[in-house]
Amino acid sequence: MEPALAVEVDGLVKRYPGVTALDGVTVGFPTGKITAVVGENGAGKSTLMNILAGLQRPDKGLVRVFGEKVENFDPHALLTIHRVALVPQELLLCPERTVAENVLLGLEPSRGPIPSRRQMRQRTAGLLEDLGSNIGPGRVVADLSVAEQQEVVIARALARECRVLILDEPTAVLSPEESERLFALLRRLRNSGTTIVYVSHRIPEVFSLADKICVMRDGRLVKEWPTEEAAPGTVVRFMIGRELSEWDHEPAVGPEPLCSVRGFGGPTFRDVSFELMEGEVLGVAGLPDSGRNELLGSLFGAITPYGGTVQLSGRLLWISSPRDAIRAGMAYVPAERRTQGLLPTMDIADNLAVLRLKRFTRLGFVRWRALRREAARQAERFGVRCRGVGQGVGELSGGNQQKVILARWMEVKPRLMLLEEPTRGVDVGAKDEIYELLQQMTQEGVGVILASSDLPELLRVCDRIAVMRLGRLVGFLDREHATEEKIMALATGVEEGAA
Structure with missing residues (x-):
């Protein structure tokens, strides 16, 4: 008989230089249920998910999956031994290959050294049918929408017989119609016994989908409830620690x-x-x-x-x-902030000052000390949470990146x-x-x-x-x-x- 909890996390700690990402997190994810994990950017959600998927190793604490202690924090071990799969925000697919080739990558059925394309298409078609998807297994992944690519990643996880599926902000770039299609798919997976851990910022979708809600803040688990016992306003207050x-x-x-x-x-x-x-x-x-x-x-x-x-x-x-x-x-903040709104390889100070660089230039030389002093003032004024303005802007959370862009524009009035x-x-x-x-x-x-x-x-x-x-x-x-x-x-x- 399976334990009541599919995944148990006990006293998990993860530190980086100058930052404690997880500070003694203890939480459980019930078998065959959808558990939502919510919290502000920087709360520790992604670090926790990366550890559960084997992408990072904790400094302290332990993880059990269906009662078995995880000894090897490696993606291959978590997937093949413990059957835990992650669907990340950035979908990792081979865009020029077919759906079948992506779903069965490394698992290709074959007679001898050559994979059987007919068997690959049949196997993939069966997996997609189980998901309620109508994607053709012979389609090229580059031609699919983001929602369809998510279905391919989920089908790939099911091909490896995953029993725990983690989704990190899966609706961030989906339309409302595509989101509803994803929710229907996740409900079918839950009803078939798959345990789902769902990370999201969107409170309404959490309440429509999840059986349990866990709130993280500053690397700690601060509250958890069955969904029917929670209220949206209460969840938000625990997330941000204020009204x-x-x-x-x-x-x-x-x-x-x-x-x-x-x-x-x-x-x-x-x-x-x-x-x-x-x-x-x-x-x-x-x-x-x-x-x-x-x-x-x-x-x-x-x-x-x-x-x-x-x-x-x-x-x-x-x-x-x-x-x-x-x-x-005029000022313009595009939807694709990482690729169009920021200088992603540069630091916060450079991003804040790029529109006013002449102010910090004398005789063709940039006065870096004055530039960074002014950038620090802007970052403090606009509430940019960072280790310092010399930190790479790509290391910031999405909300803090957006505040950098807005601060840059507001300074030019x-x-x-x-x-x-x-x-x-x-x-x-x-x-x-x-x-x-x-x-x-x-x-x-x-x-x-x-x-x-x-x-x-x-x-x-x-x-x-x-x-x-x-x-x-x-x-x-x-x-x-x-x-x-x-x-x-x-x-x-x-x-x-x-x-």
């Missing part, structure tokens, strides 16, 4: 529009017109193919517009590059801030701090255009919401009348018009 702030502001509306856009077009949108007042937050909602993110990229000159006019502070602009946009008083998915992959505490920074900007009269797939976020921070569908702006909803249902009705074409 969330309220977004409550009156736009500093001037007598004239701050920004006026007329007949604006681009590669995936056309004939977009709107006005933005000083201190106003205008949300842009829509499905992934609506053109919402491309609209912001085109306003900033990162994507070449096809026509139309843009006025900022009463001045007609011609934006042909990001340099033109910055000179005009833009008139218009363009934000794409500003809190994607950011924990609830850092998200709250980012909202506070936005509130500071709007109180100073800065206009904000915020494109997001997170409908609760739009409803919380926006004064108006513009809804796009298939490249066209199809309606506006003001703060008092906007609901998720009304936004989706406009975004899907169920309802036309404006409230």
Whole structure:
């Protein structure tokens, strides 16, 4: 008879230079259940998952899987001996190979030295059918969506007879529809007896999916409940150790529009017109193919517009590059912060100072001491949690990386801030701090255009919401009348018009 707990963690400690990532964590994951592990970035969640998957070795403590003590913290040992598999945020697949080749990599059925492609396709098709997936085993992985690639990784784990499946932020880049498809798959796996450990920042999905919730903070397990005994507000308070702030502001509306856009077009949108007042937050909602993110990229000159006019502070602009946009008083935070918003190989100080480098340059030489002193002031002002501004920006959590980008822009005092998915992959505490920074900007009269797939976020921070569908702006909803249902009705074409 199997023990009640599939995985038992007892007194786990993991230290890095200057940091204690895990500080005596003791927790259990019930057999055949979905356990959610939540916490702010830096709480220790990923370190714990990496240890359970054999990617790291603890300094102290022990782990038991189905009653057997783990002696060898190695990915191969955890998977083949203990049947524990990890689905990481960055999916590790061979993109130019087929689905079948990825699923059965190292397990290829063969007669002699040559793998049997027919048997590989049959075996993979059976695994995918068990998952309720309709992906063809002969498809090339590079042609799959992120959601489909996740299914391939899960099928690969099942091919190795995994009994414990760990998922680390699996919905960070998925649409709501793709997320629901993943949830249905995970429920089927749970019902078939698989134990699932689910790491997420998204509290609503945790409550809809998990049987048990564990909260981590500062490397410790601070609370755990059966889901039916927990409440979202209580979970958040344990995560961040405080109450969330309220977004409550009156736009500093001037007598004239701050920004006026007329007949604006681009590669995936056309004939977009709107006005933005000083201190106003205008949300842009829509499905992934609506053109919402491309609209912001085109306003900033990162994507070449096809026509139309843009006025900022009463001045007609011609934006042909990001340099033109910055000179005009625009700032832009792209959705892909790691690849487009940061200098990932450089440190925090360099990332904070990149827009104001001339200020720290004399006779062609950079005054590094002054630059780093100013960067330290910025990091403290904007709440960037780091070991020092000489730390690599790539080592920061997602929330702190986003605060670096916002701090960089706020120091040059833009008139218009363009934000794409500003809190994607950011924990609830850092998200709250980012909202506070936005509130500071709007109180100073800065206009904000915020494109997001997170409908609760739009409803919380926006004064108006513009809804796009298939490249066209199809309606506006003001703060008092906007609901998720009304936004989706406009975004899907169920309802036309404006409230």
